[in-house]
Structures are given as C-alpha cells and as structure tokens.
Amino acid sequence: MTDAALALPARRRRSSASYRLERRIKKGFLVVAVGLVLIYTLFPYYWAIVSSTKQGAALYRNTFLPAFDFTYYKALYENKIFLGSLVNSAFVASSTTALSLILGISAAYALGRIDFPQRRGVLMTILMISIFPQVVVLSGMFELINWLGLYNRPSALILTYLLATVPFTTWILTTFIREFPRELEEAAIIDGCSHFRILTKILLPLMGPSLASTGILAFILAWNEFLFALTFILTDENRTVPVAIGLMGGSSRYEYPFGQIMAASVTVTLPLIVLVLIFQRRIVAGLTAGAVKG
Amino acid sequence: MASVELKSVSKSYGGNPVIRGVDLAIRDGEFIVFVGPSGCGKSTLLRLIAGLVPVTEGEISIGGEPVTDVPASKRGIAFVFQSYALYPHMTVARNIGFALETLGLGRDAVRNKVAEVAKLLKVDHLLARRPRELSGGQRQRVAIGRALVRKPEVFLFDEPLSNLDSDLRMEMRIEIARLHDDIGTTMIYVTHDQAEAMTLADRIVVLNHGVIEQVGSPQELYHTPKSRFVAGFVGSPRMNFSPVKATGVGADWLLAGPGGLRVESHVTGNRSTPATIGVRPEALSIVAPGSGRLDGVIERIEDLGHEHFAYVRLDADNSWVIRLPARPREDRDTKVGLSFRDEDLFLFEESGARLDHAASHERSAAAVAQPSGGGMAA
Ligand SMILES: Nc1ncnc2c1ncn2[C@@H]1O[C@H](COP(=O)(O)OP(=O)(O)OP(=O)(O)O)[C@@H](O)[C@H]1O
Numbered sequence: 001m002t003d004a005a006l007a008l009p010a011r012r013r014r015s016s017a018s019y020r021l022e023r024r025i026k027k028g029f030l031v032v033a034v035g036l037v038l039i040y041t042l043f044p045y046y047w048a049i050v051s052s053t054k055q056g057a058a059l060y061r062n063t064f065l066p067a068f069d070f071t072y073y074k075a076l077y078e079n080k081i082f083l084g085s086l087v088n089s090a091f092v093a094s095s096t097t098a099l100s101l102i103l104g105i106s107a108a109y110a111l112g113r114i115d116f117p118q119r120r121g122v123l124m125t126i127l128m129i130s131i132f133p134q135v136v137v138l139s140g141m142f143e144l145i146n147w148l149g150l151y152n153r154p155s156a157l158i159l160t161y162l163l164a165t166v167p168f169t170t171w172i173l174t175t176f177i178r179e180f181p182r183e184l185e186e187a188a189i190i191d192g193c194s195h196f197r198i199l200t201k202i203l204l205p206l207m208g209p210s211l212a213s214t215g216i217l218a219f220i221l222a223w224n225e226f227l228f229a230l231t232f233i234l235t236d237e238n239r240t241v242p243v244a245i246g247l248m249g250g251s252s253r254y255e256y257p258f259g260q261i262m263a264a265s266v267t268v269t270l271p272l273i274v275l276v277l278i279f280q281r282r283i284v285a286g287l288t289a290g291a292v293k294g
Numbered sequence: 295m296a297s298v299e300l301k302s303v304s305k306s307y308g309g310n311p312v313i314r315g316v317d318l319a320i321r322d323g324e325f326i327v328f329v330g331p332s333g334c335g336k337s338t339l340l341r342l343i344a345g346l347v348p349v350t351e352g353e354i355s356i357g358g359e360p361v362t363d364v365p366a367s368k369r370g371i372a373f374v375f376q377s378y379a380l381y382p383h384m385t386v387a388r389n390i391g392f393a394l395e396t397l398g399l400g401r402d403a404v405r406n407k408v409a410e411v412a413k414l415l416k417v418d419h420l421l422a423r424r425p426r427e428l429s430g431g432q433r434q435r436v437a438i439g440r441a442l443v444r445k446p447e448v449f450l451f452d453e454p455l456s457n458l459d460s461d462l463r464m465e466m467r468i469e470i471a472r473l474h475d476d477i478g479t480t481m482i483y484v485t486h487d488q489a490e491a492m493t494l495a496d497r498i499v500v501l502n503h504g505v506i507e508q509v510g511s512p513q514e515l516y517h518t519p520k521s522r523f524v525a526g527f528v529g530s531p532r533m534n535f536s537p538v539k540a541t542g543v544g545a546d547w548l549l550a551g552p553g554g555l556r557v558e559s560h561v562t563g564n565r566s567t568p569a570t571i572g573v574r575p576e577a578l579s580i581v582a583p584g585s586g587r588l589d590g591v592i593e594r595i596e597d598l599g600h601e602h603f604a605y606v607r608l609d610a611d612n613s614w615v616i617r618l619p620a621r622p623r624e625d626r627d628t629k630v631g632l633s634f635r636d637e638d639l640f641l642f643e644e645s646g647a648r649l650d651h652a653a654s655h656e657r658s659a660a661a662v663a664q665p666s667g668g669g670m671a672a
C-alpha cells in the first residue's frame with residue numbers, strides 16, 4: 001500500500017461561505033417540507049372546525065376563518081342518539097383496549113420468554129391474521145356473532161375488534177419482552193418470584209411506555225372503526241360514533257346536514273387528541289424502545 | 295454454609311453438548327474459581343448449580359441434599375450477575391429487600407435487614423436512590439447486598455467485576471475476599487481475570503469445552519499443570535511453547551527446537567515422547583548470544599514501568615515473551631541468547647499431557663512448600 005493509493009482524490013475544497021449557503025438552503029427546504037406535511041395532515045381537521053361553526057349558505061363560501069356560531073354544537077349535545085353513541089364508543093374502545101392489552105401481555109410473555117417448538121409458527125399465524133382485510137372476515141364474523149347471540153350488541157364489536165387489536169399488541173409486546181434482559185428475570189427467579197409476580201412486579205412496571213403506545217393504537221382503532229360497527233349493530237341506541245355520524249340525516253331528504261356532521265366529527269376527535277397528548281411522552285419512548293440500546 | 299457436589303453433570307442445548315460429565319466436590323466454606331476460555335461453559339455450569347437451567351443428565355447436591363430438581367429460589371443460593379441485574383424501577387432499599395418482601399416478611403423486619411446489609415457494604419447512604427443514579431462500583435455493591443440479604447448457603451458470582459475499571463476491580467476483589475473471610479460462606483466465582491483467580495481461589499477449576507481439565511490450588515496449577523492447556527491458561531503472560539523434535543539417547547531424550555534449542559532431558563514415569571516444551575516468561579533471562587539455551591532476535595520491548603516484556607523471535611513461527619524486572623540493555627533487532635533453569639522446563643507429549651522429568655520434581659516440591667489457601671489443596 002502506498003500513500004498515494006490511500007489519498008483522497010485531489011479536489012479543491014470550496015470556500016467556507018459556500019458550505020454555509022448550502023446548509024441554509026437545505027434547512028429552508030426542510031422547513032418548507034415540514035410545513036407542507038403539516039398542512040396536508042392538519043388542514044382537514046381545521047376545515048372541519050371552520051365548517052362546524054358556519055350556518056346555512058355560509059358553508060358554501062370558501063372563507064378560511066371560523067364564524068364562531070355554535071348552534072350545531074348545541075343541537076348536537078341535545079341529540080340523545082349522538083350522546084348515546086359517544087357512551088357506546090367509549091365503552092367499546094376502552095374494553096377493547098383493556099382486553100387486548102391483557103391478552104397481548106399474556107401471549108407476549110409466553111411467546112417472548114418460554115421456549116416451545118411451535119413458537120415461530122404461532123408468531124407467523126398471528127402476523128397472518130392481522131393482515132386479512134376486514135371484508136374477508138366480515139361474513140364469517142357475521143355468522144359467528146349471530147351464533148353467539150351477540151347481534152346488535154356493543155359486545156359484538158369488542159369481540160370483533162379484538163381480532164384486529166390482539167395481533168398487533170401481541171407483536172409489539174413480544175418484541176419488548178424478547179429484548180428484556182434475561183438476567184433481570186433470573187434475578188427475580190432467584191429472589192423467589194413466581195411467573196405471575198415477575199410479570200406484575202418486574203415486567204409490567206418497566207413496560208409502561210410499550211403498554212401506553214400499544215394501548216393508544218388499539219383505542220384509536222376501536223374508536224374509529226366503521227365497517228363492523230355498521231354491520232353488527234342494528235338500532236340507533238347501540239351504535240358507535242363513526243356510524244352515528246355517517247347515518248346523521250337532515251330535516252328533509254334533500255338536506256345534507258354538513259355543519260352538524262362537522263361539529264360531531266370535531267367532538268369525536270377531541271378525546272383521541274387528549275389521550276395522545278397525555279401519553280405523548282410515553283408513546284415516543286415506547287415506539288422507539290429497543291430501537292437502540294440504552 | 296454448605297458443600298456442593300456435582301456428579302457427572304451434563305448439559306446440552308438442542309443436542310449440542312455444552313457441559314460434559316462434570317464431577318466436582320466443593321467443600322463447605324471453600325472459595326472456588328472457574329476459569330476457561332470464552333464459551334467453554336463456565337456460566338452454564340454456574341447456572342446449572344443455581345438451578346436457572348435444568349441439567350440434561352447428572353446429579354447436583356447442596357449441603358448433602360440432592361437439589362437436581364429443586365427450583366432456584368429453594369436451593370439456598372444467591373447469584374451475582376455480570377450485568378448486576380438490579381431492578382431499574384426500584385430503589386436500592388427495595389432492590390436489596392425484594393427477596394425478603396417476596397418471602398412475605400413484615401415491612402419492619404425487611405427494613406432492618408436491609409439496613410444491616412447496606413451498612414456492611416457501605417451503601418447505607420444510597421438506599422433511596424435508583425440503580426441508574428449509582429456508579430458501577432456502587433451498583434456492584436448493591437448487587438452483592440441483594441445476594442447477601444438472603445443469607446445464602448452458597449454464593450455464585452458470574453464475572454461480577456468485569457464491568458469495572460481496574461482500580462475499582464482491585465478494590466472490590468479485596469472486599470470480596472474480606473467478605474468470604476467474614477461470613478465463611480461457600481463461594482463459586484467465574485472470572486477471566488488471572489489476578490482474581492490466583493488471589494481469591496482456594497481451588498481453581500479449569501474448564502475446557504465443557505470438561506474439567508484440572509482442579510487445584512492456584513500454586514498447583516501454576517507449578518504442576520496437568521496439561522499444556524492448563525499451563526497455557528494459568529499465568530500471565532501465558533507460557534511460551536515451542537514444538538521440539540525428540541531423539542532417544544539411552545534413557546534420555548535429546549530435544550531440538552527452534553532458535554537452536556538443544557536440551558537433554560530425562561523423562562521419568564511413563565517414557566512417552568515429548569512433543570512440545572514450555573517455559574514461563576518469568577523463568578527466562580537474557581544472556582549473550584550463543585551462551586544460553588537458545589537464540590533469537592528482540593522484536594519488541596514493552597515498558598510497563600514496574601516490569602518489562604521483551605518479545606524474542608526464534609524463527610518464522612515461534613516468538614517467545616520474556617518478563618524482566620528492568621529494561622534490558624539490548625535494543626530492538628539485536629541478537630540475544632535466552633537461558634532458563636532445568637526445573638523451569640515443562641515437557642508435554644503429543645496429546646498435551648505434561649511429562650515429569652528429572653528436574654521437574656524440584657519444582658513440584660517448591661509448589662507444595664508454597665503457602666496455599668489454608669491447606670485446602672486436594
Ligand atoms: N441458552 C442457550 N442456548 C443455546 N446455546 C447456549 C445457551 N447458553 C449458552 N449456550 C452455549 O453454550 C456454550 C457455553 O456458554 P457459556 O455462557 O457457559 O460460556 P462461558 O464459559 O460463560 O463464556 P464467557 O466466558 O464468554 O462468558 C456456548 O457455546 C454458548 O453458545
């Protein structure tokens with residue numbers, strides 16, 4: 001090896017000022033890009049807020065500022081069916097979240113820690129289940145729900161949502177438990193802990209972030225679900241929010257209650273925003289946990 | 295306090311043998327150190343004794359009672375892990391007291407015992423902290439405290455000091471030795487560190503590929519290793535080896551090797567052919583070329599202040615290291631002779647077993663005269 005072979009190609013370095021300019025331009029591009037993404041994701045929600053505060057013909061004029069007229073909101077909060085659907089949604093979504101976390105943790109503990117030959121197969125099956133499109137399982141589910149006598153009951157929704165939420169909670173939590181230091185668990189075993197005590201006293205307290213992130217995802221999924229909620233619920237008083245909004249009618253056949261739907265959409269999104277804000281820090285920690293060591 | 299006995303213990307992972315027929319009797323109160331190359335099964339053997347992994351075959355007893363199928367928490371052992379394995383979400387006090395808490399001891403009783411242990415290990419001012427707020431040495435103390443609080447009959451350590459820097463390591467080494475003197479509990483200790491093995495052990499167990507090569511006091515292993523493997527493993531820097539060609543001359547062997555080596559040697563006991571010779575770096579001295587046992591060229595000199603290592607190349611394949619108390623007068627690239635005493639010569643046959651020769655008995659005698667770990671040498 002000669003020094004000449006190792007030397008960098010002889011190219012004149014540009015002036016410091018030109019590097020500074022380059023860095024500024026890059027930064028400018030980044031700001032523009034972030035702005036575009038933000039507008040793309042936030043504008044629909046902003047538009048819903050704006051529309052929900054406008055009356056009648058004002059709706060069809062393209063002004064970007066809200067009119068601060070809360071008539072629709074008042075009407076909405078006097079609407080028994082809508083309020084009922086909020087309660088239903090809260091019940092369905094929180095039960096789904098709680099159940100999928102419990103099932104997910106138990107399954108993940110087994111899959112992540114206990115060595116049994118079928119483990120890989122089980123994990124693959126879980127992954128397969130979670131990629132079926134909803135429509136594929138819809139008719140089969142319908143039979144199952146009927147057979148269990150759950151038709152037109154919110155519990156039917158919980159059962160079907162678990163089909164979607166348990167696989168991904170299991171996957172995420174399995175990854176976490178796999179990366180959990182084995183020696184920590186062995187220390188607990190020597191300290192005399194049962195599997196259950198290890199789970200409750202050692203694993204769960206350390207799993208907060210992963211639980212928060214998977215829990216939120218499950219909650220959002222259950223809260224927003226439309227197809228199953230439309231299919232398995234017959235009567236208005238058992239509906240969940242997305243369907244209730246979708247089926248909102250105007251005072252006549254020809255009127256589309258645009259403002260009211262917008263007001264309802266804004267209201268429905270608020271709980272999610274609050275939840276995400278509360279758990280924000282834990283979620284970020286959870287989603288990146290295990291990505292890098294430390 | 296308890297003895298530990300392993301009877302032809304084997305362990306395989308998926309048909310892959312890791313521990314193969316290990317027999318070992320550890321006396322009550324003994325300090326045993328496991329050494330061996332990486333992957334030879336030291337940790338596995340320790341985990342088998344702890345009950346963290348089930349044995350594939352064989353029997354383990356602790357304190358004379360068979361415990362082969364007894365769960366880890368009921369074996370009366372405590373384990374100190376290399377990574378400390380402290381519970382990150384608990385304070386130091388809870389970390390130490392967790393085992394007692396699990397046992398269902400009352401709050402006050404737990405607090406008293408924790409305070410007692412914390413004081414012994416000088417971590418009583420840290421009780422309210424979390425593990426991440428501690429230094430490495432403090433974490434290690436807490437880990438030992440957690441083990442100590444259970445009043446175990448056998449202490450198991452898996453490379454407990456390997457994450458510490460060398461000063462702290464020496465300090466903790468002395469503390470562990472003191473702890474053993476104070477409580478007198480049987481201890482089994484895995485390490486890579488020569489100094490830890492030599493200073494702490496009553497007896498060292500040398501493992502190789504899941505088999506015990508030799509068990510003995512540090513002095514026995516140093517002076518009378520059973521095989522080339524043990525000779526190369528105990529002592530630092532390791533023993534110099536060279537292949538030799540042996541020609542029979544009457545009852546003696548004439549050995550010829552690299553660097554113009556010519557030694558006459560009278561092998562006693564079984565008269566098999568020596569294939570390798572070994573000389574420890576500290577047994578060699580530098581003399582004028584031609585006046586020693588063999589010649590070579592100094593390739594490199596390392597100056598550590600209190601000692602010096604000279605690397606001498608004998609031929610293309612063989613380079614020996616010499617340990618010297620002072621910097622040699624000779625410079626790099628000078629030709630030198632090396633000399634050693636007859637009793638410092640080790641002979642090994644093709645299979646690696648060590649051969650006794652006429653002079654080696656003097657060395658064995660020296661080994662026995664050495665004050666070894668309280669007459670524990672078996
Ligand atoms: N759970 C396991 N499954 C499969 N093989 C294993 C398992 N644990 C250990 N082994 C294998 O057993 C052998 C011995 O491992 P062990 O951890 O006991 O080595 P060690 O002597 O402690 O090494 P080191 O000095 O590097 O810590 C290694 O080859 C390792 O790959």
Ligand SMILES: [Mg+2]
Binds near residue numbers: 337
């Ligand atoms: Mg190990």
